[in-house]
Amino acid sequence: MAGNTGKPGESVTGRVFALLGAFDSAHPRLSLTELARRAGLPLATAHRLAGQLERQRALERDEDGHYRIGLALWEIGSLAPVSNRLRETALPFLQDLYEATRENIHLAVRDGFDALYVEKLSGHRSVPTISRVGTRLPLHTTGVGKALLAHADPNVIQSYVERPLVRHTRYTITERGRLLRELRATAVRGYALTNEEMTLGSCSVAVPIPAESGEPAGAIGVVVHSVRADLPKLVPDLRAAADGIARRLREDADGPTPAVPPNPPSRRSR
Amino acid sequence: MAGNTGKPGESVTGRVFALLGAFDSAHPRLSLTELARRAGLPLATAHRLAGQLERQRALERDEDGHYRIGLALWEIGSLAPVSNRLRETALPFLQDLYEATRENIHLAVRDGFDALYVEKLSGHRSVPTISRVGTRLPLHTTGVGKALLAHADPNVIQSYVERPLVRHTRYTITERGRLLRELRATAVRGYALTNEEMTLGSCSVAVPIPAESGEPAGAIGVVVHSVRADLPKLVPDLRAAADGIARRLREDADGPTPAVPPNPPSRRSR
Numbered sequence: 001m002a003g004n005t006g007k008p009g010e011s012v013t014g015r016v017f018a019l020l021g022a023f024d025s026a027h028p029r030l031s032l033t034e035l036a037r038r039a040g041l042p043l044a045t046a047h048r049l050a051g052q053l054e055r056q057r058a059l060e061r062d063e064d065g066h067y068r069i070g071l072a073l074w075e076i077g078s079l080a081p082v083s084n085r086l087r088e089t090a091l092p093f094l095q096d097l098y099e100a101t102r103e104n105i106h107l108a109v110r111d112g113f114d115a116l117y118v119e120k121l122s123g124h125r126s127v128p129t130i131s132r133v134g135t136r137l138p139l140h141t142t143g144v145g146k147a148l149l150a151h152a153d154p155n156v157i158q159s160y161v162e163r164p165l166v167r168h169t170r171y172t173i174t175e176r177g178r179l180l181r182e183l184r185a186t187a188v189r190g191y192a193l194t195n196e197e198m199t200l201g202s203c204s205v206a207v208p209i210p211a212e213s214g215e216p217a218g219a220i221g222v223v224v225h226s227v228r229a230d231l232p233k234l235v236p237d238l239r240a241a242a243d244g245i246a247r248r249l250r251e252d253a254d255g256p257t258p259a260v261p262p263n264p265p266s267r268r269s270r
Numbered sequence: 271m272a273g274n275t276g277k278p279g280e281s282v283t284g285r286v287f288a289l290l291g292a293f294d295s296a297h298p299r300l301s302l303t304e305l306a307r308r309a310g311l312p313l314a315t316a317h318r319l320a321g322q323l324e325r326q327r328a329l330e331r332d333e334d335g336h337y338r339i340g341l342a343l344w345e346i347g348s349l350a351p352v353s354n355r356l357r358e359t360a361l362p363f364l365q366d367l368y369e370a371t372r373e374n375i376h377l378a379v380r381d382g383f384d385a386l387y388v389e390k391l392s393g394h395r396s397v398p399t400i401s402r403v404g405t406r407l408p409l410h411t412t413g414v415g416k417a418l419l420a421h422a423d424p425n426v427i428q429s430y431v432e433r434p435l436v437r438h439t440r441y442t443i444t445e446r447g448r449l450l451r452e453l454r455a456t457a458v459r460g461y462a463l464t465n466e467e468m469t470l471g472s473c474s475v476a477v478p479i480p481a482e483s484g485e486p487a488g489a490i491g492v493v494v495h496s497v498r499a500d501l502p503k504l505v506p507d508l509r510a511a512a513d514g515i516a517r518r519l520r521e522d523a524d525g526p527t528p529a530v531p532p533n534p535p536s537r538r539s540r
Contacts, residue, residue, distance in 0.1 A: 012282035013322035020346050028349045052283035060351070069350040071381060076290050077347025078404030079298045080339040081330070088402060095393045099369060111341060123365045132358060134348030 015041060019049050020058070020069070025135050029066045082109060086218055087119050089248045090209075093241040094121050097222065100237055104129050104223040106206070108144035110152060110215065111136070113160055115145035118218065127202055127225045140179055141168050143204030146192035147219035150183040151208045157183060171196045191235050192219075196226055205231040207238045210246045217249055282319075285311060289319050290328070290339070295405050299336045352379060356488055357389050359518045360479075363511040364391050367492065370507055374399050374493040376476070378414040380422060380485065381406070383430055385415035388488065397472055397495045410449055411438050413474030416462035417489035420453040421478045427453060441466045461505050462489075466496055475501035477508045480516045487519055 022030060022038035030038065036046035050067060053059040057072035078084065090107050097105045098121045107119040114136035122129070131137060139145035139160060149160060157180070165174040173179045186192045195203045206221025220242055222234055292300060292308035300308065306316035320337060323329040327342035348354065360377050367375045368391045377389040384406035392399070401407060409415035409430060419430060427450070435444040443449045456462045465473045476491025490512055492504050 011322055013286055013319065013326065016283055016286060017326040017328065017342075021342075023346060023349050025349065025354075028351075028354050049283065052281055056283060056287040058287065069346060069354075071350060071352055071379075071386070072287075072291075073343070074347040074350035074353050075386065075404050076293060076339060077344040079293050079295065080341060080344035081298075082341055083344050083403065084295075084298050084339075091390075092392060092394045092396075095368065095391065098365065099393075109341075116341070116345065120361075121365060122362060123369075124362045126362075133353065134345050 015039075015045065015049060016053065019046060019053065020073070023067075023069055025132060029062070029068050031066055035067055082118050085252070086249070089252065090119065090218070090220065090241075090245045093244050094119060094220065097121075097220070097237060097241055098123070101222055101224070101234065102126065104131070106131060106144050106204075106221045106223065107218055108142075108148065108221075109218045110139065110145075110148040110156075113139060113163065115139055115142050115148060115219075117144075127223060129202060129223050130199065131223075137198065138166060138168070140165055141172050141194065141198040143192050143194045143206030143221035143223065144219040146183065146186050146194065147206040147208045147221065148216060150186035150192060151216050153215065168198050169196055169200050171200075173197065191232075191238065192221070193231055201226055203231060205234050205238065207235065207242045209242045209249075212250060212253075217246065220245070285309075285315065285319060286323065289316060289323065290343070293337075293339055295402060299332070299338050301336055305337055352388055355522070356519070359522065360389065360488070360490065360511075360515045363514050364389060364490065367391075367490070367507060367511055368393070371492055371494070371504065372396065374401070376401060376414050376474075376491045376493065377488055378412075378418065378491075379488045380409065380415075380418040380426075383409060383433065385409055385412050385418060385489075387414075397493060399472060399493050400469065401493075407468065408436060408438075410435055411442050411464065411468040413462050413464045413476030413491040413493065414489040416453065416456050416464065417476040417478045417491065418486060420456035420462060421486050423485065438468050439466055439470050441470075443467065461502075461508065462491070463501055471496055473501060475504050475508065477505065477512045479512045479519075482520060482523075487516065490515070 018039040018041060019035065022035050032047055035050060036043045039046060050059055054061065057070045060068050060070040062068060087107065094105045094107060102123050102125055104126045105121040106117060108115040108117050117131045117133055117135045120131055120133055137145060139149040149157060161176045161179055165179060167174050173182060190207065192206045202223050203226045204221050204223040206219050208216035209218045209220060211217045220238060288309040288311060289305065292305050302317060305320060306313045309316055320329055324331065327340045330338050330340040332338060357377065364375045364377060372393050372395055374396045375391040376387060378385040378387050387401045387403055387405045390401055390403055407415060409419040419427060431446045431449055435449060437444050443452060460477065462476045472493050473496045474491050474493040476489050478486035479488045479490060481487045490508060
């Protein structure tokens with residue numbers, strides 16, 4: 001669940017984020033009752049805080065009185081480095097991959113035990129996928145996830161495989177030893193493959209975005225219909241894109257923060 | 271309850287959003303001192319709240335101790351209808367436009383007196399623009415901005431032209447009467463044009479995304495190098511994309527709310 005890391009009640013900030021963290025990609029729209037229950041807050045507290053958040057435009061209400069995340073929060077969130085820096089840098093390279101394939105192109109980062117999807121390009125002809133921007137999917141069932149996990153710290157890999165490996169299809173790898181072998185093979189060959197492990201009918205190929213030190217800065221991947229799959233054919237283009245993104249990220253890391261409008265327009269809240 | 275004075279502007283929630291609102295696209299990275307000053311908070315208060323926000327992963331600190339917007343806030347923000355609904359729905363249509371032009375493709379909504387950029391697709395060969403996702407630009411200097419303003423409520427247009435019209439280049443329209451004529455012409459022909467009014471060397475064409483009632487749900491536009499410009503040629507493709515997005519938004523509208531509620535809602539019919 002997004003952001004719901006604090007214990008409700010420990011501080012007002014904690015309660016605010018308990019409330020905001022009640023929303024996730026499966027629950028982007030909540031009634032006050034659902035909001036209070038998911039946040040673990042008394043109804044009166046949830047109501048009062050939600051009112052304050054609505055005044056900040058961090059929450060919005062629709063005509064049925066249900067709450068949604070507000071425009072102001074989206075705008076502030078877009079300033080996070082994952083969007084402002086990684087996504088912006090990667091986008092032209094993702095476009096090239098999209099143009100070459102017309103398939104789903106994904107950019108994801110590892111956050112804890114999840115692949116968090118930062119960007120997704122797809123067209124009318126791409127195979128439908130469940131990933132959306134802001135979605136979390138398992139590391140062991142997705143191409144980008146395997147690419148991220150295979151290059152993670154060995155302790156992260158160990159902790160991951162010690163947890164139950166959730167099955168999504170009959171092809172999901174749920175055996176610890178098999179997943180470890182698969183991750184080693186992935187690290188050795190430098191790209192990850194999945195074959196109907198998340199969704200029947202879809203397969204994927206992904207590569208890490210190399211970082212100067214430590215874990216990859218992210219991973220990029222392509223998801224295609226199983227029947228049209230010649231995945232290793234896509235690896236050279238994916239690698240070229242990942243290397244290009246890594247180079248741009250390095251170049252930017254020295255200079256100051258990226259370009260901004262010369263005349264910042266009027267203030268956010270109006 | 272400590273810290274909750276009941277005055278909205280002075281509630282803890284108000285202070286939390288004062289702190290978060292200190293970040294904008296020109297200031298995505300702030301020292302504690304800058305953060306406190308821009309938020310209008312005492313240093314000690316800013317420090318304490320920033321610490322709480324860091325524990326919620328709403329803020330992150332980089333190697334130099336500067337604050338940035340955190341991953342958790344980006345993730346929550348991605349659930350806002352403008353991203354989760356409008357952007358997701360529009361993306362395949364934007365991709366088609368990108369493929370047809372290889373130029374900058376923009377999706378923006380009107381928020382107050384600004385065009386707020388919700389998505390931007392661009393490739394290696396597109397003309398550089400200052401727009402980024404989450405950026406605000408003026409309504410009178412940009413293609414998407416003119417398309418949005420031309421179809422806004424007459425009171426909004428009137429209030430807009432009564433403010434000073436900031437000049438960005440020598441081609442920016444800064445005369446009230448001329449802007450009003452331009453907006454009327456835009457509304458009549460159904461598309462907006464700019465010619466080096468925001469940035470020298472760039473021009474643009476944009477159309478509104480029609481909504482069931484009231485103001486457009488957003489606007490989409492293409493920004494190209496002035497020298498390669500045959501902008502009206504792009505209008506049929508832009509219109510087809512805008513109509514396609516509008517149709518999908520209508521189809522989805524059964525449960526969820528419109529991404530950008532046009533007006534205080536009363537009617538929703540099919």
